[in-house]
Amino acid sequence: MSSDDGDEVKASRDLRDGRANAKVQETIGRSLKAHYNDLVHAPIPDKFLELLARLELKEQRTPAQESDDERR
Amino acid sequence: MSADSFKDALIAEIPNLRAFAASLSGSVTLADDVVQDTLLRAWSNSDKFQEGTNLRAWLFTILRNTYYSHYRKRAREVQDTDGMYAGRLAVAGDQVSHLELADFRKALAKLPPEQREALTMIGATGLSYEEAAEICGVAIGTIKSRLNRARTKLAELLSAEGLEGTRWEARVSEARSDRSDER
Numbered sequence: 410m411s412s413d414d415g416d417e418v419k420a421s422r423d424l425r426d427g428r429a430n431a432k433v434q435e436t437i438g439r440s441l442k443a444h445y446n447d448l449v450h451a452p453i454p455d456k457f458l459e460l461l462a463r464l465e466l467k468e469q470r471t472p473a474q475e476s477d478d479e480r481r
Numbered sequence: 482m483s484a485d486s487f488k489d490a491l492i493a494e495i496p497n498l499r500a501f502a503a504s505l506s507g508s509v510t511l512a513d514d515v516v517q518d519t520l521l522r523a524w525s526n527s528d529k530f531q532e533g534t535n536l537r538a539w540l541f542t543i544l545r546n547t548y549y550s551h552y553r554k555r556a557r558e559v560q561d562t563d564g565m566y567a568g569r570l571a572v573a574g575d576q577v578s579h580l581e582l583a584d585f586r587k588a589l590a591k592l593p594p595e596q597r598e599a600l601t602m603i604g605a606t607g608l609s610y611e612e613a614a615e616i617c618g619v620a621i622g623t624i625k626s627r628l629n630r631a632r633t634k635l636a637e638l639l640s641a642e643g644l645e646g647t648r649w650e651a652r653v654s655e656a657r658s659d660r661s662d663e664r
């Protein structure tokens with residue numbers, strides 16, 4: 410920050426910097442959502458549905474011990 | 482919650498789990514391993530889920546712990562390869578070009594993980610500051626400062642030289658020329 414700047418000059422420069430920054434941040438926000446939405450909209454692979462179906466089936470058979478067996 | 486409705490609720494969260502895991506690890510392939518592990522843990526701990534609370538936040542907590550305990554090292558190995566998000570640019574948002582998205586992802590991958598996760602949770606997943614703080618086990622102020630640092634760093638990375646393509650630079654200089662117009 411230069412000491413030559415009057416308060417008004419500094420204030421208007423801050424305002425300009427703030428606007429430019431807001432624009433960049435808006436673009437970042439939009440890209441972030443596009444990045445995430447792109448991933449979210451990918452179809453769910455069958456393997457996850459099959460995994461949960463297996464877990465559910467297993468629990469119905471042996472309600473007491475559904476624990477870590479599936480991890481093998 | 483019955484097993485059936487818990488299962489349905491888990492299924493509904495899979496897209497978000499995959500997106501969050503991919504954002505954390507920078508790899509879609511690795512993300513699926515993390516998600517599989519997360520689903521197994523969630524299922525075997527389903528009795529610990531309090532009905533009426535946010536299932537997404539609960540699952541993100543499990544996913545995050547799973548990732549940091551078992552996958553982070555592998556993530557570092559795969560992250561630098563060109564294969565990250567490979568083939569995943571099919572649906573890119575209407576308002577963002579493929580190139581811009583690719584650049585953004587490169588920059589995102591360069592953030593420290595705690596900044597990347599804060600940015601993702603607040604900016605994209607719809608979780609609140611409170612929920613993000615709880616998931617990460619830190620104060621809300623910490624999440625806010627990580628988010629600010631992430632945004633500042635991204636702005637730097639995306640306007641700096643070295644990224645392929647010039648769209649981001651063009652945008653930034655466009656923002657700059659707006660400033661001179663006002664002079």
